[in-house]
Amino acid sequence: MGRKVRWGVLATGGIAASFTRDLLEMPDDAEVVAVASRSAASAEAFAERFGIPRAYGTWAELAADDGVDVVYVATPHAAHRAAAGLCLEAGRAVLCEKPFTLNAREAGELVDLARERGTFLMEAMWMYCNPVVRRLVEVVRDGAIGEVRTIHADFGLVASDDPGHRLRDPAAGGGALLDLGVYPVAFAQLLLGEPDRVRADALLSPEGVDLNTGVLLGWDSGAQALLSCSVVADTPLTATVTGTAGRIELPRGFFFPEGFTLYREGRDPEEFRVEGRRDSYQYEAAEVMRCLRAGEKESPLVPLDGTLAVMRTLDAVRDRIGVRYPGE
Numbered sequence: 001m002g003r004k005v006r007w008g009v010l011a012t013g014g015i016a017a018s019f020t021r022d023l024l025e026m027p028d029d030a031e032v033v034a035v036a037s038r039s040a041a042s043a044e045a046f047a048e049r050f051g052i053p054r055a056y057g058t059w060a061e062l063a064a065d066d067g068v069d070v071v072y073v074a075t076p077h078a079a080h081r082a083a084a085g086l087c088l089e090a091g092r093a094v095l096c097e098k099p100f101t102l103n104a105r106e107a108g109e110l111v112d113l114a115r116e117r118g119t120f121l122m123e124a125m126w127m128y129c130n131p132v133v134r135r136l137v138e139v140v141r142d143g144a145i146g147e148v149r150t151i152h153a154d155f156g157l158v159a160s161d162d163p164g165h166r167l168r169d170p171a172a173g174g175g176a177l178l179d180l181g182v183y184p185v186a187f188a189q190l191l192l193g194e195p196d197r198v199r200a201d202a203l204l205s206p207e208g209v210d211l212n213t214g215v216l217l218g219w220d221s222g223a224q225a226l227l228s229c230s231v232v233a234d235t236p237l238t239a240t241v242t243g244t245a246g247r248i249e250l251p252r253g254f255f256f257p258e259g260f261t262l263y264r265e266g267r268d269p270e271e272f273r274v275e276g277r278r279d280s281y282q283y284e285a286a287e288v289m290r291c292l293r294a295g296e297k298e299s300p301l302v303p304l305d306g307t308l309a310v311m312r313t314l315d316a317v318r319d320r321i322g323v324r325y326p327g328e
């Protein structure tokens with residue numbers, strides 16, 4: 001694929017707008033050719049706002065558009081399975097927002113579908129594509145801090161307490177864990193893989209979604225991850241990785257870091273910085289387009305097996321804290 005990659009955007013909410021804005025800043029590589037919404041009016045308004053040529057009032061029309069190479073799915077999580085499935089069935093490559101789906105069963109169905117069809121599929125886990133995070137993984141794998149023993153990470157903010165907001169709505173897959181906790185869990189699993197044990201505790205809302213959640217992951221190696229997420233507390237948003245020979249600290253906003261500090265016994269702290277915009281979705285968009293041009297069906301940076309393993313951990317946490325979504 002020597003030409004520009006032709007993107008379709010499915011849904012017209014907050015992240016759909018942010019991602020589209022970033023795609024439009026990659027004019028040599030990408031073009032946004034279509035948008036779909038549950039309503040024609042929203043699709044048209046979004047198309048007009050961003051200068052997108054085709055606007056559809058149904059997802060099926062976007063899925064059927066042969067002029068689209070890849071669809072970016074940006075609905076609330078409870079709709080990811082249906083939206084991404086429709087596009088994969090139609091042979092469209094898919095980049096699907098995090099959390100990938102409501103649960104591991106749905107995630108497995110999408111992964112099976114993509115693999116059977118030989119169609120590209122990736123979770124929009126933009127943290128894994130961030131150059132600072134990629135550098136951190138290299139530094140850890142090179143043994144700079146020895147064997148990883150402990151990971152601390154948190155993602156908490158004070159969100160709307162309107163029971164109609166998607167974060168409070170069980171039907172939308174609400175709660176802190178799936179929306180925010182997916183980052184600390186994915187961060188820990190990036191470095192240590194799937195845990196052998198999962199423990200958790202949470203404060204639940206009257207509607208039954210988790211508001212304030214603590215997770216302890218354990219590995220047979222003796223490594224542990226102590227993670228938290230919240231929609232009722234503005235937590236530091238930091239991460240620390242401690243090994244047998246040193247420690248790495250990521251400052252506030254660990255999931256889109258501007259850099260990190262490496263501490264080693266007997267040495268001055270070492271600062272790692274990478275040039276470029278830290279809050280950019282262009283790193284994940286670039287990875288999708290690299291894969292499409294190379295004919296790769298899965299991204300080695302955001303592997304589907306890793307996505308499935310994270311979804312299994314999120315299921316296990318929800319099992320421990322008693323959160324069930326409608327239909328489960």
Ligand SMILES: NC(=O)c1ccc[n+]([C@@H]2O[C@H](COP(=O)([O-])OP(=O)(O)OC[C@H]3O[C@@H](n4cnc5c(N)ncnc54)[C@H](OP(=O)(O)O)[C@@H]3O)[C@@H](O)[C@H]2O)c1
Nearest residue numbers: 011012013014015037038042074075076077079097098099
């Ligand atoms: N990567 C990131 O940094 C990041 C940041 C924020 C959110 N996210 C993820 O992106 C997804 C969307 O989040 P958001 O903040 O953009 O939400 P949002 O602002 O509420 O927008 C979601 C959009 O999805 C559509 N939608 C709403 N309810 C729906 C339903 N019941 N079924 C199907 N579609 C529905 C709507 O578009 P239409 O009216 O056009 O159908 C809506 O505008 C979530 O999974 C979230 O976790 C990722």
